[in-house]
Amino acid sequence: MRNYKHLRVSPTYFIVISLFYSTCLFAQQNNKQANSQNDFWEKVQFGGGIGLGFGSGYTDISLAPSAIYNFNQYVALGLGAQYKYLKQKDFYASHLYGASIIGLLNPIQEIQISAELEQLRVNVNLDGTRSNSQNFWNTALFIGAGYRSGYATVGARYNILSDRNSIYGSAFMPFVRVYF
Template sequence: MKKGIISLVLLISGLAFSQILVGTTQQDNNRWTFGGGIGLGFGSQSSFYLQASPRVGYRLTNDLEAGVVGSVSWQTSNYYRSTMFGIGPFANYYIARSFYVGANLQHYFINYKDKYYDYKVNEEETALYLGGGYMQRIGNNSYMQIGVMYNVLWKENSSVFSSGLIPNIGFVMGL
């Protein structure tokens, strides 16, 4: 199942990217968008974090976009190792190409191993992120998005996530 989801996300991303490169000379005729974000972190106890979240969207109107976003992350330290895959739909509404509000439904597949206690967990969790932020133009039809999302399905004692609040920075081409 996980390999199929990863393959689907890569296929959709590749098709969207090729549409952007091969698209028509008039930007208004190309309604496909492509983007995402990456993350990298280091910490104590030899901890390491790597995350990638590609997204493919389609502009339904000049201000409304919908599409699919994927997520994959790897975390490791002296005490644990985890891998998480997520996929789901998203929608963004753009306000004067300076601000956005959005919704993102993600279904996660989580594989966690505690190295100290030799404890393994395979779980699934669904998150519904609502939020918004600021957009900065960085190119012709490219933007950097800086915002905050909140997982309205988050529950303190039953979630694998430590908080429902998620700051995010990402990029989108094709707007």
């Protein structure tokens, strides 16, 4: 049996070794945290729409930014904001603003199915009188499908909550959706 009494290990040696290993462990932990944050932003896509329409005494300007988070290649969920200004000369001016939640399902790469809940505040000022101005909330629930290629999806959606008082001219609407 060997005698190890002549080997003495100084406390400094233990401190240096402990610091070395703890630094390695913290570095690995910080790397995992940084990677998880990077993984989150790699799955986020930004997009939306911009619209401009001008005619004889008519103006239509809209801005609708949105962002989605891709849980995997099949499912994404996102939020959007919307602002729209409409004006018909000598008749009315309207401001619409609000938010939406969108869910996307891609059963195959080329097909996209969507459900979008939209809540808009509508402010309509009729020209010539303030007493006929209207302020109300409009809720829409769109179910849609489209063909997807690259960053863009072209399709149609249907507002299942549509009635004769809806702010939209029709319950059925085409769309172009782009996310980068």
